[in-house]
Amino acid sequence: MPNTAKAKKHWYDYLWIVTPIYLGLGFFNILFAWIGLVFFFLPLILSACGFGKIYCNLYCDRGRFLDLLGKKLHISMNRKTPKWVSSPVFRYGFLIFFLIMFIQMLFNTYLVFSSAKTLSETVKLFWTFNVPWNWAYNGSAAPWVAQFAFGFYSIMLTSTLIGVIFTVLFKPRSWCVFCPMGTMTQLICRIRAPKGEK
Amino acid sequence: MQSKRYASVGARCVACGCCLKVCPMGAIDLKYGVKANIDVQKCVGCGRCANECPAGVIEILQRGEK
Ligand code: SF4
Ligand code: SF4
Ligand code: SF4
Numbered sequence: 594m595p596n597t598a599k600a601k602k603h604w605y606d607y608l609w610i611v612t613p614i615y616l617g618l619g620f621f622n623i624l625f626a627w628i629g630l631v632f633f634f635l636p637l638i639l640s641a642c643g644f645g646k647i648y649c650n651l652y653c654d655r656g657r658f659l660d661l662l663g664k665k666l667h668i669s670m671n672r673k674t675p676k677w678v679s680s681p682v683f684r685y686g687f688l689i690f691f692l693i694m695f696i697q698m699l700f701n702t703y704l705v706f707s708s709a710k711t712l713s714e715t716v717k718l719f720w721t722f723n724v725p726w727n728w729a730y731n732g733s734a735a736p737w738v739a740q741f742a743f744g745f746y747s748i749m750l751t752s753t754l755i756g757v758i759f760t761v762l763f764k765p766r767s768w769c770v771f772c773p774m775g776t777m778t779q780l781i782c783r784i785r786a787p788k789g790e791k
Numbered sequence: 792m793q794s795k796r797y798a799s800v801g802a803r804c805v806a807c808g809c810c811l812k813v814c815p816m817g818a819i820d821l822k823y824g825v826k827a828n829i830d831v832q833k834c835v836g837c838g839r840c841a842n843e844c845p846a847g848v849i850e851i852l853q854r855g856e857k
Contacts, residue, residue, distance in 0.1 A: 645824030650808035764845040782824030
């Protein structure tokens with residue numbers, strides 16, 4: 594049957610807007626970064642509950658945002674994504690790196706919670722560059738709550754920027770080839786799939 | 792009549808689903824979320840999916856090949 598889905602717009606076609614709203618809110622008040630936990634757990638829960646890759650296919654704001662940049666705003670050079678990007682070594686390697694950085698962020702939050710460290714009001718870009726972000730926190734929450742927000746926002750902003758860079762250089766959705774959430778949901782699906790379909 | 796060409800998905804498919812959205816024949820599904828599957832009976836070999844795939848894992852083959 595021919596695919597007619599293109600003509601009809603669904604509510605989820607507009608989900609790209611969540612990306613700029615999320616990053617924008619975190620620019621003014623870092624505590625909004627906590628909302629990002631939804632983008633972390635929802636895909637995993639959906640896959641674990643048997644919905645396959647429905648998050649990537651329909652609901653992911655970032656995928657749609659990168660598509661929009663690449664296809665509507667034409668910022669993509671639309672070149673073939675290099676083969677190494679889709680290699681298991683790179684995809685799983687990046688996932689492991691990402692998870693280690695995530696745990697480090699949680700540990701950092703713990704250090705601030707236990708008063709072993711003071712709150713750092715910065716956003717760490719590309720896991721390397723500390724960018725001052727002190728205007729986004731007014732002391733209204735406990736320091737560890739703010740530390741987690743700064744850490745989580747750093748991950749979200751960094752991964753969005755990597756996504757945009759890949760969109761410019763290669764295919765619009767080339768970030769999706771090694772996106773840790775995509776890799777994790779595919780792994781969950783693989784575990785759940787019947788034998789012969791893995 | 793069947794087309795001369797059809798699409799084939801390689802093992803490195805990341806199951807992102809980008810190909811699904813562009814197939815004019817609705818020939819692709821992502822059952823189980825592990826890998827894209829193409830119904831070769833429905834596929835007309837237009838190559839849109841191959842052009843869309845960010846992982847570059849779709850090949851357009853001549854029928855009778857592979
Ligand atoms: S691979 Fe990542 S960015 Fe792409 S659609 Fe899935 S969750 Fe979103
Ligand atoms: S080649 Fe064309 S018809 Fe065949 S699966 Fe790809 S998009 Fe669909
Ligand atoms: S676009 Fe490519 S990587 Fe994504 S599901 Fe289709 S074949 Fe797999």
